[in-house]
Amino acid sequence: MKNRTSTYYVILLLVVTLVSCKGGEEEYHSVTDKIEAKQTPYHGALSSEELLAGKDLISITEGEHTFLIPERKGQITSYACIECHSKPVSQMKGSDIQKAHWDIKLNHASSETMDCATCHNPKDMNQLNTLTGADLDFNLSHKLCMQCHSGQFEDWKGGAHGKKVAGWAPPRASMTCVNCHNPHDPGLEKRWPVQFNTKTEIERQEGLDD
Amino acid sequence: MSDNKKWFSIDLGLNKKKETSGSCGCGKTSGGCNSHKEELSADEFYEAAIDASIGEERHKDGFEQVFDVKMDRRQAFKKLTASLLIGAGAVSTSCSVTTGKDTKEKAQIDWEEQFKGNYKLMTDDEKQKTIDRLMRSYELRTGKNIAMTAENAEENVLFGYAFNISQCQGYMNCVSACVEENNQDRDSEMQYIRIHEMKDGEGLKFEEADDNYYHEVPAEGHFYLGTQCFHCDNPPCVDVCPVQATWKEEDGLVVVDYDWCVGCRYCMAACPYDGRRFNWSKPEVPENEVNKNQHYLGNRMRKKGVVEKCTFCVQRTRKGENPACVEACPTGARIFGNLLDPDSTIRWVLANKKVFRLKEDLGTEPKFWYFMD
Numbered sequence: 001m002k003n004r005t006s007t008y009y010v011i012l013l014l015v016v017t018l019v020s021c022k023g024g025e026e027e028y029h030s031v032t033d034k035i036e037a038k039q040t041p042y043h044g045a046l047s048s049e050e051l052l053a054g055k056d057l058i059s060i061t062e063g064e065h066t067f068l069i070p071e072r073k074g075q076i077t078s079y080a081c082i083e084c085h086s087k088p089v090s091q092m093k094g095s096d097i098q099k100a101h102w103d104i105k106l107n108h109a110s111s112e113t114m115d116c117a118t119c120h121n122p123k124d125m126n127q128l129n130t131l132t133g134a135d136l137d138f139n140l141s142h143k144l145c146m147q148c149h150s151g152q153f154e155d156w157k158g159g160a161h162g163k164k165v166a167g168w169a170p171p172r173a174s175m176t177c178v179n180c181h182n183p184h185d186p187g188l189e190k191r192w193p194v195q196f197n198t199k200t201e202i203e204r205q206e207g208l209d210d
Numbered sequence: 211m212s213d214n215k216k217w218f219s220i221d222l223g224l225n226k227k228k229e230t231s232g233s234c235g236c237g238k239t240s241g242g243c244n245s246h247k248e249e250l251s252a253d254e255f256y257e258a259a260i261d262a263s264i265g266e267e268r269h270k271d272g273f274e275q276v277f278d279v280k281m282d283r284r285q286a287f288k289k290l291t292a293s294l295l296i297g298a299g300a301v302s303t304s305c306s307v308t309t310g311k312d313t314k315e316k317a318q319i320d321w322e323e324q325f326k327g328n329y330k331l332m333t334d335d336e337k338q339k340t341i342d343r344l345m346r347s348y349e350l351r352t353g354k355n356i357a358m359t360a361e362n363a364e365e366n367v368l369f370g371y372a373f374n375i376s377q378c379q380g381y382m383n384c385v386s387a388c389v390e391e392n393n394q395d396r397d398s399e400m401q402y403i404r405i406h407e408m409k410d411g412e413g414l415k416f417e418e419a420d421d422n423y424y425h426e427v428p429a430e431g432h433f434y435l436g437t438q439c440f441h442c443d444n445p446p447c448v449d450v451c452p453v454q455a456t457w458k459e460e461d462g463l464v465v466v467d468y469d470w471c472v473g474c475r476y477c478m479a480a481c482p483y484d485g486r487r488f489n490w491s492k493p494e495v496p497e498n499e500v501n502k503n504q505h506y507l508g509n510r511m512r513k514k515g516v517v518e519k520c521t522f523c524v525q526r527t528r529k530g531e532n533p534a535c536v537e538a539c540p541t542g543a544r545i546f547g548n549l550l551d552p553d554s555t556i557r558w559v560l561a562n563k564k565v566f567r568l569k570e571d572l573g574t575e576p577k578f579w580y581f582m583d
Binding site: 030031034035038039040041042044045046047048050051151152155158159160161162163164166167168169170172174175180188190191192193194195196197198199200201204 | 364365366367368372374377379380381382383385386389398399401405422423424425426427428443444527528529530531532536539540541542545546547548549550551552553554555556557558559562563575577581583
């Protein structure tokens with residue numbers, strides 16, 4: 001009997017708490033609570049389909065993330081590589097043919113760590129190769145980068161690193177590593193800012209704004 | 211008036227088909243018309259009010275066209291005083307036989323724009339009408355066309371932003387893209403975004419940071435942090451507005467009705483983040499640089515004496531695009547998305563990166579997070 005009364009009390013308490021918490025529609029303690037309460041996978045009217053139309057994209061799945069990345073091979077001007085690299089590189093070096101790739105200076109890790117063959121497949125120039133020598137398609141070059149840059153790769157998969165191809169609405173299309181980083185010289189350059197506010201500068205010099 | 215407009219209409223003879231209830235086909239403004247019997251008492255009151263206030267004058271040429279609106283005396287005087295200039299302009303143009311059709315149309319638009327309601331209270335139809343007027347007005351004034359829209363907030367969308375302070379290199383491409391996208395005043399060099407150059411290892415010291423640097427970036431031993439309107443979920447700027455010219459939309463955007471703003475700048479004082487800007491002079495944008503894809507609540511041309519700010523590029527984001535700053539950022543330091551969508555990348559950032567917001571203790575709940583690699 002006593003047990004039943006206490007059960008009633010517990011139920012009453014629960015009902016009261018629920019009713020009091022669900023007061024107004026906007027009664028959230030924080031924006032995080034609001035997000036949690038109202039979240040729902042977006043299938044609304046807005047979509048990036050139109051913005052992505054005409055762009056050459058491929059779908060990839062990495063872990064639990066599936067998204068689009070730009071197709072790569074079509075963007076490389078001298079692809080397919082075997083049009084010139086008909087023989088292994090060792091046989092082409094020093095021979096009398098036209099020099100190529102003179103503009104490529106490798107500025108990516110130290111020369112002890114990386115050389116051309118770390119990424120390029122010397123046996124089949126149309127392919128890349130992983131550290132263990134497995135063939136890899138040029139379109140999936142991010143799989144090469146992730147071998148060392150695992151932190152960036154995790155962030156990229158989730159969407160914290162790198163840019164989107166178009167809008168915020170699904171489907172998600174992200175730029176891949178080589179869309180922003182030159183694989184031969186991946187660092188971002190130092191340069192001048194594109195904007196300078198002369199009015200602010202004058203105000204500050206005149207002491208109008210401190 | 212049959213349609214429930216929130217502004218008063220004048221008829222300068224452009225919309226001849228439209229008849230207001232005060233007059234009928236016979237051209238008389240009083241008596242005579244049997245079809246309006248049921249409204250007689252209202253009409254009588256109207257007649258009496260107008261007679262008492264302006265008497266015989268209303269029978270003069272053109273004048274009654276201008277005042278062919280139903281309002282009581284108090285209202286009439288209030289409106290008259292509030293819009294003396296526009297009224298005078300409308301009267302003079304409508305009275306004149308020499309002014310062209312365009313001038314009259316311009317005056318008509320000015321009049322209707324002057325007396326339109328708060329955007330927040332408008333129906334979709336009224337929103338459409340006001341943007342139509344604004345587009346026509348721009349066309350009449352400049353001879354160029356603009357495309358203005360008034361998309362409402364999309365359901366199940368709450369916009370949020372994340373800024374990676376270890377990625378930002380301080381190039382300021384975002385700042386210049388923002389200025390171009392949002393038609394900000396070139397004369398005063400108004401900018402919504404500030405990039406603060408801060409010393410490594412000293413925390414966030416805004417008073418020591420430089421937000422107007424000009425040297426090669428990234429500078430040694432510095433990091434860069436951008437600020438703009440954070441579209442707070444509990445925005446103090448909205449609370450202080452005495453005329454409700456600024457409010458939070460359903461998708462979380464804090465917006466301003468530039469036509470309702472009285473320029474008191476309370477909101478600027480209330481904002482703890484310096485997110486708002488004031489037009490001390492008439493904003494000037496060279497005609498060839500005007501971004502013609504506009505939204506009523508976004509980048510349409512502002513006037514002197516109103517407050518404006520970042521709208522997360524409402525004209526873009528309500529079409530599914532990213533804000534101009536996100537698109538322009540060459541480093542990918544800016545992440546934008548739908549906070550309500552658990553599959554969005556912004557949600558992944560919030561769940562997996564160490565994020566913080568500025569002045570979180572104020573309880574303003576900004577929807578703008580910072581994070582590091």
